[in-house]
Amino acid sequence: MSSHDVVITGIGLVSSLGEGPDAHWQKLTRPGLEPVLEAERFAPYTIHPLPEIDWNLQIAKRGDQRQMETWQRLGTYTAGLALDDAGIKGNDELCATMDMVVAAGGGERDEAVDAAILAASESRNDRDVLLNEKLTTELRPTLFLAQLSNLLAGNISIVHKVTGSSRTFMGEEGAGVSAVETAAARIRSGQSTHVLVGGAFQTEHSDMLLGYELAGYLHRGPWKPVWQRQGAEGGGVVTGSGGAFLVLEQREHAKNRGRKIYAELGPVVSGRARRRQGELNSEIAALLKQAALPDGDLLTISAASGAHAATAAEKAVLDANPALAVRAFSTLTGHMKEAQFPFAVALAAMAVDRGAGYPAFDATVERPFEGAPNSVLATAIGYHQFEGLGLVKAA
Amino acid sequence: MANLRDHMGRPIVAVTGIGVVTSLGVGKADNWAALTSGRSGIHPITRFPVDHLNTRISGMVDFLPSSSKGASHLTYELAETAAQEAVSEAGLESGDFGGPLFLASPPVELDWIDRFSLYNSDKQDAGAERLLRVARGLKELDVFETTQFGSIADRLADRFGTRGLPITLSTACASGATAIQLGVEAIRRGECDKALSIGADGSATAEALIRFSLLSALSTHNDIPEKASKPFSKDRDGFVLAEGSGALVLESLEGALARGAAILGIMRGCGEKADDFHRTRSKPDGSPAIAAVRAALADAGLGEDEIDYVNAHGTSTPENDKMEHLSLSTVFGERIGSMPISSNKSMIGHTLSAAGAVEAAFSLMTMRESVIPPTINYDNPDPAIVLDVVPNKKRNAEVGTVLSNSFGFGGQNTCLVMAREPV
Numbered sequence A: 001m002s003s004h005d006v007v008i009t010g011i012g013l014v015s016s017l018g019e020g021p022d023a024h025w026q027k028l029t030r031p032g033l034e035p036v037l038e039a040e041r042f043a044p045y046t047i048h049p050l051p052e053i054d055w056n057l058q059i060a061k062r063g064d065q066r067q068m069e070t071w072q073r074l075g076t077y078t079a080g081l082a083l084d085d086a087g088i089k090g091n092d093e094l095c096a097t098m099d100m101v102v103a104a105g106g107g108e109r110d111e112a113v114d115a116a117i118l119a120a121s122e123s124r125n126d127r128d129v130l131l132n133e134k135l136t137t138e139l140r141p142t143l144f145l146a147q148l149s150n151l152l153a154g155n156i157s158i159v160h161k162v163t164g165s166s167r168t169f170m171g172e173e174g175a176g177v178s179a180v181e182t183a184a185a186r187i188r189s190g191q192s193t194h195v196l197v198g199g200a201f202q203t204e205h206s207d208m209l210l211g212y213e214l215a216g217y218l219h220r221g222p223w224k225p226v227w228q229r230q231g232a233e234g235g236g237v238v239t240g241s242g243g244a245f246l247v248l249e250q251r252e253h254a255k256n257r258g259r260k261i262y263a264e265l266g267p268v269v270s271g272r273a274r275r276r277q278g279e280l281n282s283e284i285a286a287l288l289k290q291a292a293l294p295d296g297d298l299l300t301i302s303a304a305s306g307a308h309a310a311t312a313a314e315k316a317v318l319d320a321n322p323a324l325a326v327r328a329f330s331t332l333t334g335h336m337k338e339a340q341f342p343f344a345v346a347l348a349a350m351a352v353d354r355g356a357g358y359p360a361f362d363a364t365v366e367r368p369f370e371g372a373p374n375s376v377l378a379t380a381i382g383y384h385q386f387e388g389l390g391l392v393k394a395a
Numbered sequence B: 001m002a003n004l005r006d007h008m009g010r011p012i013v014a015v016t017g018i019g020v021v022t023s024l025g026v027g028k029a030d031n032w033a034a035l036t037s038g039r040s041g042i043h044p045i046t047r048f049p050v051d052h053l054n055t056r057i058s059g060m061v062d063f064l065p066s067s068s069k070g071a072s073h074l075t076y077e078l079a080e081t082a083a084q085e086a087v088s089e090a091g092l093e094s095g096d097f098g099g100p101l102f103l104a105s106p107p108v109e110l111d112w113i114d115r116f117s118l119y120n121s122d123k124q125d126a127g128a129e130r131l132l133r134v135a136r137g138l139k140e141l142d143v144f145e146t147t148q149f150g151s152i153a154d155r156l157a158d159r160f161g162t163r164g165l166p167i168t169l170s171t172a173c174a175s176g177a178t179a180i181q182l183g184v185e186a187i188r189r190g191e192c193d194k195a196l197s198i199g200a201d202g203s204a205t206a207e208a209l210i211r212f213s214l215l216s217a218l219s220t221h222n223d224i225p226e227k228a229s230k231p232f233s234k235d236r237d238g239f240v241l242a243e244g245s246g247a248l249v250l251e252s253l254e255g256a257l258a259r260g261a262a263i264l265g266i267m268r269g270c271g272e273k274a275d276d277f278h279r280t281r282s283k284p285d286g287s288p289a290i291a292a293v294r295a296a297l298a299d300a301g302l303g304e305d306e307i308d309y310v311n312a313h314g315t316s317t318p319e320n321d322k323m324e325h326l327s328l329s330t331v332f333g334e335r336i337g338s339m340p341i342s343s344n345k346s347m348i349g350h351t352l353s354a355a356g357a358v359e360a361a362f363s364l365m366t367m368r369e370s371v372i373p374p375t376i377n378y379d380n381p382d383p384a385i386v387l388d389v390v391p392n393k394k395r396n397a398e399v400g401t402v403l404s405n406s407f408g409f410g411g412q413n414t415c416l417v418m419a420r421e422p423v
Helices: A021-028 A062-066 A070-085 A092-096 A111-121 A127-138 A143-147 A151-160 A172-188 A206-213 A251-256 A280-290 A308-319 A337-354 B028-036 B071-089 B112-119 B127-136 B142-146 B151-160 B175-188 B206-214 B253-258 B287-300 B318-338 B352-369
Strands: A006-015 A099-103 A165-170 A194-201 A242-250 A263-271 A298-302 A324-328 A375-381 A387-393 B013-022 B101-104 B167-170 B194-201 B244-252 B265-274 B309-311 B401-407 B412-419
Touching: A006 A021, A006 A070, A006 A172, A006 A194, A006 A251, A006 A337, A021 A337, A062 A151, A070 A151, A070 A194, A070 A242, A099 A151, A099 A172, A099 A337, A111 A127, A111 A206, A111 B112, A111 B127, A127 B112, A127 B206, A143 A151, A143 B206, A151 A165, A151 A194, A151 B265, A165 A172, A165 B265, A172 A194, A172 A242, A172 A263, A172 A337, A172 A375, A172 A387, A172 B167, A194 A337, A206 B127, A242 A251, A242 A337, A263 A280, A263 A337, A280 A308, A280 A375, A280 A387, A298 A308, A298 A337, A308 A375, A337 A375, A337 A387, B013 B028, B013 B071, B013 B175, B013 B253, B013 B352, B028 B352, B071 B142, B071 B151, B071 B194, B071 B244, B101 B151, B101 B175, B101 B352, B112 B127, B112 B142, B151 B167, B151 B194, B167 B175, B175 B194, B175 B244, B175 B265, B175 B352, B175 B401, B175 B412, B194 B352, B244 B253, B244 B352, B265 B287, B265 B352, B287 B318, B287 B401, B287 B412, B309 B352, B318 B401, B352 B401, B352 B412
Parallel strands: A099 A165, A099 A194, A298 A324, A298 A375, B101 B167, B101 B194, B309 B401
Antiparallel strands: A006 A242, A006 A263, A165 B167, A194 A242, A263 A387, A375 A387, B013 B244, B013 B265, B194 B244, B265 B412, B401 B412
């Protein structure tokens, strides 16, 4: 234990299961919990929709809400939950010195404008001119800001006054891994005392589904748990709307202000397997080695997406280590892209904090885990690229 | 023998390779010749029709093989071209770089050319439903990869043999500077001996232009394109959208000296501060920009009187240039009137995600060549902005230290301090 250890002092979560660490703990520890599914709106794709949210609770000004679309609202809201949980929200001094690393994709396009342009393109050969004509007259000027990746962080600064520094990492699950890894490295080296880190994903928009489906990654047909989608119709990913933000803090800083510590964040490691060359299994195995896992049974919160190749590789490597009792939470929340790794770390921290594991999320595949976990592993193996792991330990 | 540690005991970070591409050309030599002769790369848009557009000029890079292939392909080629120049200059093997990659690049979206082509490949159903149905039948990953935010960095990591999970980042117009800052910090923390930091932006599509135009951010001085970007002038009316790339090979000074690499400059300090005021406007008192400049100076261990030249953000928007003047005069006090401060954007436009990296490359060259590139189109000074902008003609000057500013939409401000020599 050292004063520059990284500890987790705030957790903000939103998924189809609800909001906040308590609501998630209540639900996720209920054996045989059924997922919240929406199978009609985007058929043939099933998604896990957002729960009902009163945005006013974290984004007080209507004017601010209007400047965002759902993705940015969701991220800003979830970040607010984490800041509240850490006792930082509204503390001007702590917010002004707080660093921030957001893992982000892009925001929502205007589907109606896009659909109108596409419909018109069927009868026009001058498509470039058509674009200019429609976009100059029909795009809402401020929509651009709601689409920009870095404007989730921008909105967090505006709404919650987090202004120490602001960085946005892009790149699907890997962005979430790098965000947590970089934030932790800053704290360990003494560069930062407290960092807000996380991401959000809003899947209820056709373009967000298209981002997966251009490579046929989405699962079709009846819903199945993450581990049981091999061979089913489609590519195995069922998406969900949600977000996860963490407040990471230098141990001494957290102690000095008398805050509750959920857990310590141990090693965070990341990699880039050249998957076309078959390196994924060996890369995951190498990361497990680097993470310096403790001896004995280890609860493992997996962010597996269900994507056939990546999930099979992850399962093979985890299965080869009989000490790991794996829980793939996307069975119950859906895949939340950039938020996957922060979400996994949050669930790991909650288990360590409460001294209890989660029941199997898929009892046909996941084995029981008894006892109070002292350490919990979090994994994020990207559906298409990039991998990472983190070890969360008792504070 | 130079110190290998800085004033805070951290490894000193040297630059051993520089690469750049802008509308002025490929590579440092062409760019520098143009920049120091006050030549503008801003030209009429030819990549797409300009019907209905208020802005019909840009600093697009139109001369690369990928220039007409969409934002993702062009951004990759820009990044690759600049990185290749930097890695070669550093004398490193280009397929086995052996350090991490930090890439500043624009957010990606499915290009319209692909949207149209997918949509019009059959006539069943309509709208998003048709796109999704056609998409899942695609046999190739090419289009998919243009929509993945990590793909450009993934390809670059393969190409250059960088180590680990590459980081792709966006801090809007400060992105290029943030990529450099991340590299500097990784070396200072001892995570690596060297890092490849790239800022690249090939996203000047019609839609991007229209979006900025709808925010009233762009110059509409279409008639004489090379005159449109006029930072610090009274009649400035917006920035000129542009493309480009800058790449730096960063190394611990110790590692660079040990392998006998030429030291091209020193990254002395980085500073940042986010603004919480507004999505497109900065706080009226300039306090975030002021804090970013001061943080960079403190990180560099330099006083206000130890900066020889400022490479301005200088976008040519009414708002930025006013705020930049306010913040610089607050930090530097009376000295500001006699410090040279020029804007490369007067010639290359605003290269957005690349700008911080492109301008860091030019800042380093300014010190090496002892020549300050001018701010061109300075015919009608703004009386409210009294600065020595190195008007219209280059200036020979010994420059030992540079401050380079990058201020972004969304309130992300990053400043870099560079020096010619190790301490």
